[in-house]
Amino acid sequence: MALVDCNNFFCSCERAFNPALMGKPVVVLSNNDGCIISRSEEAKAIGIPMGAPLHEQQEVISKHGVQVFSSNYTLYGDMSARVMSILREEALAMEVYSIDEAFLQLPRNFSEEHARVLRAKIIQWTGIPVCIGIGSTKLLAKLANRHAKKNKTLTGGVFDLANYWDPEGIMAETPTDGLWGVGKNLAVRLKGMGVKTALEFKQADPASIRKSMGVIGERLLRELNGISCLELEEMPPDRKGVMASRSFGSAVETLEELEEALANHVARASEKVRRFGLLATRMEVFLQTNRFKKEEPQYSRGIGITLDRPTHASAELMTAARALLKRIYRPGYRYKKTGVQLVNLVDEDAYQPSLFDFDQPKARIDVDKIVDELNHRLGDPKNPVITRASQGTDRSGRGGKGWKMKAERHSPHYTTNWRELPVAKAG
């Protein structure tokens, strides 16, 4: 198994089309040109961190003459396709894992030398440098890739962990959060068990890993020991959901402005759903104020409905979205972001309207009103503690008797279940 990963992909794409950028520090920005999401080696070397807000780096950028680009996903998608088609020729099977990564099932006789030839071919044909890691499982291939990248001058961007004399030496140098699937939180949990490196993880007791990290932990443990638990997915499964959202350049306050933005998002999301040949059965709409401005009143709400019938028609979805937005919109806030999610997607061809699929108005309690009232009772209505509420129902259509409310995570009122609220009984 090999993991092939493009280096600094977005920056490399920009360079492939503008060789004058070679050797210069380059960064590519997120949507809205807010954050730095790709950095060339030169940009990393002068200390620009991943994900940094652009405005924090302005000084370094002008001082070093860093070349700054807005992202161009059409270009990146096109370059990605070129790289993938070269890889596909080498592999027995392949999983395109992301825009800049693929897992390859390799022929038995595929050696590190073959990998070097492949790497050179990709650079020559596309201008994109890649790293290749080889290992007996996906996790080990990822680990090999990490080593290849971290020691690029030594490895030349290619590393075969499966035929390396001291794989455990590599693991001993790798902190747990350097492993694919172990993030900050799991690393802390592992550290609590005295596990700090990949090697210690590999040798840990499966039962205690299972207990503290669930099946995810156990799978990682096995993969680390060369037992394959993560399948190669050649055919990407159908999409589970589609989201479209954007931050506003500067905050907006009126319902009209939010509606306009939302119309855009609904159009994009439904277009995506149509392209996949799917239908949405549920829609969720959310809005947020600027979470970075601690001094401003904060408000964040989300709301969803199960649609009357599965659809991907933007007009229909827009009507529903507008109604949802009205229910969560409160005047007097400076909104920074809104978005829509189409979820519980079903296959267009497989969908048959059911006999029971008729309009059946359900009695609905006005949860929104209650939320507002509660926020009022809980103190400062300018900073509501309850941000989301949903009424429980079941498939019999009778409707549930309770609902769940969500409060701001850091609020002292935070809880996920407010069954005992007297208002719930009042209905």
Place this chain on the structure above:
DNA sequence: TCTGGGGTCCTAGGACCC
């Protein structure tokens, strides 16, 4: 003044059914 936008999987618990 400026702080991204997508996704996935797993688990827990509510609310109902027989």
Place this chain on the structure above:
DNA sequence: TCTGGGGTCCTAGGACCC
């Protein structure tokens, strides 16, 4: 104080990934 046993469906939340 005790309070069945087996399900399903749905949502929220946590954790991860690029």
